[in-house]
Amino acid sequence: MVELVYTLVQAVHNLGAVAVVASPAVALGSRGEGGQRRLAWVLLAAWGLQAASGAGFAAASYGLKGALPEVEGVALAALVVKMAATASGVTLGAALLRARRLAGGRPRAVAWGLALGLAVAALLAAAPLRWYL
Numbered sequence: 001m002v003e004l005v006y007t008l009v010q011a012v013h014n015l016g017a018v019a020v021v022a023s024p025a026v027a028l029g030s031r032g033e034g035g036q037r038r039l040a041w042v043l044l045a046a047w048g049l050q051a052a053s054g055a056g057f058a059a060a061s062y063g064l065k066g067a068l069p070e071v072e073g074v075a076l077a078a079l080v081v082k083m084a085a086t087a088s089g090v091t092l093g094a095a096l097l098r099a100r101r102l103a104g105g106r107p108r109a110v111a112w113g114l115a116l117g118l119a120v121a122a123l124l125a126a127a128p129l130r131w132y133l
């Protein structure tokens with residue numbers, strides 16, 4: 001039962017990771033405001049899903065085992081990187097949606113490039129979090 005809950009949380013988290021990386025990658029190669037807007041919604045939803053499913057790991061530990069895992073050292077640093085990337089990703093996604101004209105050349109490309117960089121940073125931080133936790 002405990003394993004099943006962690007597996008479901010992990011499945012959602014992994015799919016969110018794909019969307020967080022894929023949406024800016026696709027946006028950087030596409031044109032047209034409609035598509036950009038849709039991708040900005042996907043980006044925002046995906047970062048939100050990562051925050052929720054990331055918190056889901058903690059909720060599962062607390063609910064099923066009665067305690068949070070001890071996160072320290074390298075694992076703590078990795079978790080901080082992921083949380084900072086997620087907070088920045090949500091902010092960037094919201095900013096992209098608020099921007100009047102998304103099909104606006106260089107600033108838009110910079111924003112999507114930044115979003116891709118944040119996603120890659122979070123993905124890289126997942127490795128030490130997994131093995132040092």
Ligand code: HEM
Nearest residue numbers: 017020050051054055057082083086119122123126129130
């Ligand atoms: C607030 C944000 C986040 C939190 C709190 C969080 C937390 C976690 C936790 C607790 C695990 C399980 C570690 C373990 O016991 O093995 C995990 C795994 C993972 N996370 Fe996150 N995460 C967050 C954001 C992200 C983001 C933004 C991405 C990708 C872009 C991501 C990608 C992954 C991947 C791929 C794994 C699986 C690692 C593996 O088992 O090899 N996470 N995350």
